[in-house]
Amino acid sequence: xxxxxxxxCLVDMMxxxxxxxxxxxxxxxxxxxxxxxxxxxxxxxxxxxxxxxSSKLLAAKLVAxxxxxxxxxxxxxxxxxxxxxxYPELFADDAAMLARVTALAARTYxxxxxxxxxxxxxxxxxxxxxxxTYHDSCSGLREMGVKAQPxxxxxxxxGLKLAEMTEAESCCGFGGTFSIKFxxxxxxxxxxxxxxxxDTHADAVVLGDLGCMLNIEGRLRRRGNExxxxxxxxxxxxxxxx
Amino acid sequence: xxxxxxxxxxxxxxxxNDELLQYNLKKSKGKFVGKRAEAIRELDDFExxxxxxxxxxxxxxxxxxxxxxxxEQNATARGATVLWAETPEEANRHVLDIAAKHQLKKAIKSxxxxxxxxxxxxxxxxxxxxxxxxDLGEYILQINDYExxxxxxxxxxxxxxEEVSALFAKVHGTPPKTGIQELCGEARAVLREHYLTGxxxxxxxxxxxxxxxxxMLVTNEGNATLCTTLPKVHVVITGIEKxxxxxxxxxxxxxxxTRSATGQSITNYVDILTGIKGAGEYHGAxxxxxxxxxSGRTRVLASEVRExxxxxxxxxxxNHCPVYQNIGGHSYGWVYPGPIGSVITPMxxxxxxxxxxxxASTLCGAxxxxxxxxxxxxxxxxxxxxxxxxxxxxxxxERLGLKGWTWLALHPGLYGLATRIGVRLMKMMGGYExxxxxxxxxxxxxxxRDLPAPTGKTFRELYAAKRRxx
Ligand code: SF4
Numbered sequence: 196x197x198x199x200x201x202x203x204c205l206v207d208m209m210x211x212x213x214x215x216x217x218x219x220x221x222x223x224x225x226x227x228x229x230x231x232x233x234x235x236x237x238x239x240x241x242x243x244x245x246x247x248x249s250s251k252l253l254a255a256k257l258v259a260x261x262x263x264x265x266x267x268x269x270x271x272x273x274x275x276x277x278x279x280x281x282y283p284e285l286f287a288d289d290a291a292m293l294a295r296v297t298a299l300a301a302r303t304y305x306x307x308x309x310x311x312x313x314x315x316x317x318x319x320x321x322x323x324x325x326x327x328t329y330h331d332s333c334s335g336l337r338e339m340g341v342k343a344q345p346x347x348x349x350x351x352x353x354g355l356k357l358a359e360m361t362e363a364e365s366c367c368g369f370g371g372t373f374s375i376k377f378x379x380x381x382x383x384x385x386x387x388x389x390x391x392x393x394d395t396h397a398d399a400v401v402l403g404d405l406g407c408m409l410n411i412e413g414r415l416r417r418r419g420n421e422x423x424x425x426x427x428x429x430x431x432x433x434x435x436x437x
Numbered sequence: 438x439x440x441x442x443x444x445x446x447x448x449x450x451x452x453x454n455d456e457l458l459q460y461n462l463k464k465s466k467g468k469f470v471g472k473r474a475e476a477i478r479e480l481d482d483f484e485x486x487x488x489x490x491x492x493x494x495x496x497x498x499x500x501x502x503x504x505x506x507x508x509e510q511n512a513t514a515r516g517a518t519v520l521w522a523e524t525p526e527e528a529n530r531h532v533l534d535i536a537a538k539h540q541l542k543k544a545i546k547s548x549x550x551x552x553x554x555x556x557x558x559x560x561x562x563x564x565x566x567x568x569x570x571x572d573l574g575e576y577i578l579q580i581n582d583y584e585x586x587x588x589x590x591x592x593x594x595x596x597x598x599e600e601v602s603a604l605f606a607k608v609h610g611t612p613p614k615t616g617i618q619e620l621c622g623e624a625r626a627v628l629r630e631h632y633l634t635g636x637x638x639x640x641x642x643x644x645x646x647x648x649x650x651x652x653m654l655v656t657n658e659g660n661a662t663l664c665t666t667l668p669k670v671h672v673v674i675t676g677i678e679k680x681x682x683x684x685x686x687x688x689x690x691x692x693x694x695t696r697s698a699t700g701q702s703i704t705n706y707v708d709i710l711t712g713i714k715g716a717g718e719y720h721g722a723x724x725x726x727x728x729x730x731x732s733g734r735t736r737v738l739a740s741e742v743r744e745x746x747x748x749x750x751x752x753x754x755x756n757h758c759p760v761y762q763n764i765g766g767h768s769y770g771w772v773y774p775g776p777i778g779s780v781i782t783p784m785x786x787x788x789x790x791x792x793x794x795x796x797a798s799t800l801c802g803a804x805x806x807x808x809x810x811x812x813x814x815x816x817x818x819x820x821x822x823x824x825x826x827x828x829x830x831x832x833x834x835e836r837l838g839l840k841g842w843t844w845l846a847l848h849p850g851l852y853g854l855a856t857r858i859g860v861r862l863m864k865m866m867g868g869y870e871x872x873x874x875x876x877x878x879x880x881x882x883x884x885x886r887d888l889p890a891p892t893g894k895t896f897r898e899l900y901a902a903k904r905r906x907x
Contacts, residue, residue: 202896202897204846204856206896207856207895207896207897208856208859208860208891208895208896209860209889209891209892210891210892211892211894211895211896211899211900212892214896214900215896215899215900230900232849232897232901233849234849235845235846235847235849235852236842236846238843238846240839240842241839241842241843242819243800243819243822244822244826244831244835244839245819245821245822245823245824245825245826245827245831246823246826246836246839246840246843247823247826249839249840249843250843252843252847253843253846253847256846256847284816333799333800333801333802333803334802336802337801337802337803337805337806338802364803365759365803366759366799366801366803368759368799369799370798370799370800370801371799372835373796373797373798373799373800374881374882375879375881375882376796376797376881377446377449377796377797377881378880378881378882378884378885379449379450379453379884379885380449380453380760380763380764380797381799381881381885382884382885382886383453383763384759384760384763384799385885385886387759387763408889409888409889410886412887412889413872413882413886413887413888413889414885414886414887416872416886416887416889417885417886417887425889
């Protein structure tokens with residue numbers, strides 16, 4: 196089973212350890228992992244900002260890079276969601292590209308969904324002493340149907356206890372460029388999220404998208420919270436939480 | 438209604454710092470969301486019903502002219518008059534003409550958002566007639582100097598009981614009341630007088646039924662029943678898209694409407710009014726008019742956001758929107774707030790007047806998954822963003838930034854180099870704490886939060902090094 200890892204540009208730049216954790220998990224599930232070397236960005240920033248032309252160029256590039264793989268897996272609900280739900284829409288009027296894009300979209304997965312439902316892993320390498328709470332990032336939840344998968348996998352981590360927060364499904368306020376254009380509204384939304392996280396007294400908040408992680412961590416620290424860790428689900432499952 | 442959409446950011450800022458409003462918003466949020474979640478569980482096949490509702494509404498839009506003709510025929514056959522209004526002004530003019538023709542002096546109104554579009558109340562008053570809003574929420578706003586509604590089904594949602602109590606005491610000259618029951622009692626007593634003296638009843642429409650020429654009104658206070666049956670003349674003012682082919686299909690929509698809106702299985706009152714009072718009938722208006730308003734709707738129909746016209750105005754997308762929940766309806770600056778407002782407002786008042794609205798969303802998708810008629814609201818917001826790029830309405834810094842990023846991402850070698858340099862710089866900016874407090878160019882981010890700094894090397898270079906050493 197040849198799995199192409201879509202590292203995502205944010206992980207590439209901001210938290211490479213998440214990419215390595217994903218590789219570790221996929222390999223432990225018996226997959227052959229390939230990392231197309233020329234991959235960069237899936238085109239989502241342009242897409243969500245109304246720049247269709249730009250996002251189409253990047254989408255075409257990504258499709259060419261990954262179509263030889265049996266599966267495309269990303270440690271991100273939002274980037275996998277871009278490929279799976281939005282690429283087909285981008286090429287709706289280009290039959291040849293649409294066929295290629297649809298074929299890839301059908302083989303595209305968010306990491307935890309893939310590990311649980313395709314690779315069907317039984318055990319995970321990680322262990323974690325403490326309590327975590329899980330934030331459902333929007334695209335993963337609503338575009339990719341990621342809800343039970345990370346929780347089922349986290350339940351396999353020895354030592355880990357899960358404490359659900361209220362409004363786990365509420366947006367953290369990131370929204371890509373929204374957080375820059377409407378910083379004040381975004382920060383207030385993040386504040387609500389931080390409060391719900393803190394109310395659980397968990398040692399860490401775990402989630403599946405780096406954009407939301409940076410937003411939540413940034414706001415927690417600005418609020419003066421120096422202790423609650425913000426971890427990617429791949430890091431926890433792989434046992435790479437330092 | 439006066440347009441303030443271009444001040445969205447400033448208005449939102451004010452609302453974020455309004456502690457009383459924030460308290461009121463928090464209180465109402467839980468109620469709506471929780472009650473809807475419970476109510477939809479009563480339906481055996483909620484998702485299937487949504488699909489059916491979507492189909493009904495879409496079929497109407499695809500054949501709007503036909504259904505409007507059928508409606509006109511059937512309404513006329515039952516003694517009603519159907520008038521068409523292309524613009525808001527025309528809608529108001531029709532109302533005033535009707536009032537003049539029948540020598541009417543006082544309008545009693547049940548809730549109508551379409552009449553907010555044309556500021557009908559002001560037009561009526563300017564013509565020297567009286568108008569009284571009888572929906573409790575609308576009444577509260579009217580006596581507070583015509584404060585605009587902040588929600589499409591709960592117009593005074595932003596107000597607390599205490600604020601209403603103080604307002605009633607001031608306007609009615611009565612001792613302040615504390616209980617909701619007492620406040621309602623007071624409003625009821627004041628309004629009863631108006632019901633008995635009004636000669637022009639004005640209502641909106643939840644649905645227009647084509648096969649019977651009827652209007653369906655869905656309310657909780659019973660005020661619509663009184664407004665539409667006591668006065669001699671009843672005027673329905675509504676948008677041309679409110680048509681539903683049959684009563685059977687209206688009942689499918691009704692099952693979703695009340696559950697999505699207030700979380701009720703059914704509202705206290707559902708009126709279906711058909712034609713004028715017949716010979717020997719006791720109830721009903723002697724004259725019935727339908728004013729069917731376009732004012733932008735055919736423009737929506739011809740646009741990329743046409744699906745928005747399926748809307749049945751339940752308000753669920755507002756209630757579930759994390760942006761609306763935090764800034765309330767007034768920030769949006771026109772008649773319709775929240776996700777549906779941000780989709781239709783630019784079509785009604787012009788894209789360039791409402792540049793912020795389609796962008797003021799994280800595209801989190803909460804609105805789309807609750808919409809009873811499956812309007813893909815996030816996709817439609819994105820369509821507006823695309824239109825803004827095409828119409829050159831985006832700031833050049835943003836355009837340049839995106840173009841630059843795309844160009845870089847299309848050249849993997851340069852991208853690798855640039856990101857390697859970038860992450861090293863940012864790591865330095867992050868210092869020993871590992872976080873950046875102030876960011877150049879994107880201050881919107883760093884005003885409200887830190888940016889956790891990168892670790893100093895990119896995944897690509899680490900991965901390449903690993904492969905080499907393996
Ligand atoms: S867009 Fe959908 S959810 Fe929003 S008010 Fe209209 S019908 Fe209700």
